[in-house]
Amino acid sequence: MTPPLPDAAPAAAAPAPAALLETRALNKRFGGLHVTNGVDFRLEEGEVHCLIGPNGAGKSTFFRLLLGEYAPESGRILYRGEDVTALKPFERVRRGLSVKFQVPGIFPGLSVAHNLEIALQHHLEGASLTAEIRRLLAFLNLSDAAPERAGALSHGQKQWLEIGMAISLKPRLLLLDEPTAGMSPDETHATGEMVQALNRDGVALLAIEHDMAFVRQIAQRVTVLHVGRIFAQGTTDEIVADERVAAIYLGEAETGPADRARPRDAPARSAADA
Amino acid sequence: MLRILRRLEGPQTIGRGPAFWAAFGLVLAAAAAYPWLVDGYTVGNTAYFFCWVFMALGLCLIWGYGGALSFGQTAFFGLSGYAYGVLTLNVGAAYGFTLVAVALAVALSALMALLLGYFLFFGRIGGVFLGIITLSVTLVMERFMAQTAGPEWRIGAARLNGYNGMSGMPPLTLPWPGGDLVLFPDVALYYALLGLLAVTYLALRILVNARFGNVLVAIRENPERAEMLGYDVRRYQLGAFVIGSALAGLSGTLYTAWGQYITPSSMGLTAAALPVIWVAVGGRGDLTATLVGTLAVLGGFQALTIYGSQYALVVMGLLLVVAVLTAPEGFVVALLRALGRAWPGRRRGAPAP
Numbered sequence: 001m002t003p004p005l006p007d008a009a010p011a012a013a014a015p016a017p018a019a020l021l022e023t024r025a026l027n028k029r030f031g032g033l034h035v036t037n038g039v040d041f042r043l044e045e046g047e048v049h050c051l052i053g054p055n056g057a058g059k060s061t062f063f064r065l066l067l068g069e070y071a072p073e074s075g076r077i078l079y080r081g082e083d084v085t086a087l088k089p090f091e092r093v094r095r096g097l098s099v100k101f102q103v104p105g106i107f108p109g110l111s112v113a114h115n116l117e118i119a120l121q122h123h124l125e126g127a128s129l130t131a132e133i134r135r136l137l138a139f140l141n142l143s144d145a146a147p148e149r150a151g152a153l154s155h156g157q158k159q160w161l162e163i164g165m166a167i168s169l170k171p172r173l174l175l176l177d178e179p180t181a182g183m184s185p186d187e188t189h190a191t192g193e194m195v196q197a198l199n200r201d202g203v204a205l206l207a208i209e210h211d212m213a214f215v216r217q218i219a220q221r222v223t224v225l226h227v228g229r230i231f232a233q234g235t236t237d238e239i240v241a242d243e244r245v246a247a248i249y250l251g252e253a254e255t256g257p258a259d260r261a262r263p264r265d266a267p268a269r270s271a272a273d274a
Numbered sequence: 275m276l277r278i279l280r281r282l283e284g285p286q287t288i289g290r291g292p293a294f295w296a297a298f299g300l301v302l303a304a305a306a307a308y309p310w311l312v313d314g315y316t317v318g319n320t321a322y323f324f325c326w327v328f329m330a331l332g333l334c335l336i337w338g339y340g341g342a343l344s345f346g347q348t349a350f351f352g353l354s355g356y357a358y359g360v361l362t363l364n365v366g367a368a369y370g371f372t373l374v375a376v377a378l379a380v381a382l383s384a385l386m387a388l389l390l391g392y393f394l395f396f397g398r399i400g401g402v403f404l405g406i407i408t409l410s411v412t413l414v415m416e417r418f419m420a421q422t423a424g425p426e427w428r429i430g431a432a433r434l435n436g437y438n439g440m441s442g443m444p445p446l447t448l449p450w451p452g453g454d455l456v457l458f459p460d461v462a463l464y465y466a467l468l469g470l471l472a473v474t475y476l477a478l479r480i481l482v483n484a485r486f487g488n489v490l491v492a493i494r495e496n497p498e499r500a501e502m503l504g505y506d507v508r509r510y511q512l513g514a515f516v517i518g519s520a521l522a523g524l525s526g527t528l529y530t531a532w533g534q535y536i537t538p539s540s541m542g543l544t545a546a547a548l549p550v551i552w553v554a555v556g557g558r559g560d561l562t563a564t565l566v567g568t569l570a571v572l573g574g575f576q577a578l579t580i581y582g583s584q585y586a587l588v589v590m591g592l593l594l595v596v597a598v599l600t601a602p603e604g605f606v607v608a609l610l611r612a613l614g615r616a617w618p619g620r621r622r623g624a625p626a627p
Binding site for chain 2: 067069088089090093094098099101105106107108109110111114117118119121122126162165166169
């Protein structure tokens with residue numbers, strides 16, 4: 001059904017088992033602007049995958065499509081083989097998809113511990129709830145801040161708190177929208193270690209990220225989005241070495257992906273419609 | 275059972291620990307002793323204040339906890355008030371039917387809230403539009419009832435009577451061996467309402483500190499995050515709206531039974547604004563603050579009206595402005611917090627409700 005990506009690892013070309021997450025010919029327009037343009041994307045179980053691309057590439061829109069906050073014009077989204085295209089965001093979350101937003105999505109007026117309690121009360125109560133809150137606070141380096149208003153935390157701490165809320169649902173797949181935005185180098189590194197610890201526990205991660213050092217720290221595969229299409233895919237080293245990718249960041253590349261050595265075999269479409 | 279009772283205190287309500295509950299018991303005892311200290315008329319008047327508090331607590335739940343400002347509490351107040359009138363004027367008060375009428379009238383409000391709320395919340399109407407639509411609903415109902423003066427506007431034996439209002443419905447009665455107890459608006463009704471108020475207050479405390487309340491404040495703080503924690507935001511908002519509106523309906527039936535009278539103006543613009551003022555001035559984020567604030571504002575409002583000021587409503591508006599400017603969380607909340615700081619261990623507020 002889905003043609004294998006020409007630049008994907010050979011193993012992926014075999015009749016693969018159902019991916020953890022898969023999009024097929026996903027399209028989203030805002031007026032005349034084609035923000036997500038026929039995206040075929042595959043994310044395997046347990047994978048750490050980074051999504052990069054210049055501003056306006058359609059990364060955040062793609063995320064919102066995956067979450068169900070936007071409905072696509074056409075195309076399908078499959079989660080563990082199930083078509084979730086028509087499901088509401090909370091229904092996707094209940095199936096094991098979780099997200100950390102770009103702007104810290106916390107409950108600012110509530111205490112830090114209370115923020116976590118609201119996320120954890122789905123499946124825990126009483127003493128085990130209290131114990132899990134304490135464990136998470138330690139994991140997030142937030143133990144001392146437990147009784148404080150979440151709105152009073154530093155920016156980096158808010159990011160961590162939200163990561164904590166997102167993982168307290170025990171997701172199979174965690175979407176991170178610029179998890180290190182506004183973080184100091186130390187905080188960024190600590191965030192990377194959190195991501196790696198989560199991945200060791202079997203959580204797959206898809207992160208939008210601009211910080212290439214962070215991408216290098218965590219990513220097993222990288223996808224470059226450009227004008228709503230998948231422009232390139234590969235390991236961090238391959239992507240960093242790819243001159244075309246460097247070129248689009250500098251705004252020098254032609255807009256179409258089909259004009260260079262390694263075309264995506266997307267349906268032939270004029271580059272001008274993007 | 276114990277687990278449920280433990281929810282009486284929690285992060286969503288001010289007041290915890292033995293000191294708070296001792297104070298609560300003292301206030302309740304004082305309220306119980308009150309009818310012996312003053313004359314029957316004053317007791318009946320205080321019962322009149324109690325009638326309104328349910329509506330305020332309902333708005334506190336919808337707005338203060340859920341973050342959705344409903345300007346239409348009076349729509350449900352009026353609907354249930356009229357329903358009580360129509361039911362009791364047709365059936366009478368025998369065999370404790372008045373209590374059945376209260377239950378039916380409140381259920382009617384809950385049903386209407388379910389219907390209206392379904393379109394509001396499942397249609398993703400929020401923010402200021404929620405206020406505009408709910409206000410419109412109450413104004414439409416006021417206009418409709420105002421034009422029912424003609425004799426053709428009757429439901430069975432009950433004439434709707436346009437702007438003159440419906441009257442003559444029986445007061446509440448309790449079925450009792452050897453003859454029903456009639457709760458005339460003095461001592462008997464006072465005790466019934468005091469009990470009902472205490473039960474409602476405690477039940478709401480449990481509700482807001484339970485999982486439901488946790489999700490409700492989460493939605494108020496950040497609905498997108500709440501949804502992304504796997505909660506169906508619309509259903510929680512609808513739940514709060516139905517409960518809060520049913521409480522407004524309860525106020526409406528009690529008020530109608532108290533005065534044996536209900537008019538369309540109870541759903542008008544002025545009436546619709548008052549619950550918002552009570553709740554905002556006391557402190558919308560906390561049930562205790564709303565309870566105390568509403569009683570205080572009601573008392574002050576009446577005193578102003580009685581002792582000659584024709585500007586009582588203007589003062590109400592001014593009070594709202596001052597509250598919003600100087601104590602946006604409400605005067606009672608600000609006061610309780612100050613008390614908590616000055617006297618740690620007593621009436622301590624939780625870290626931000």
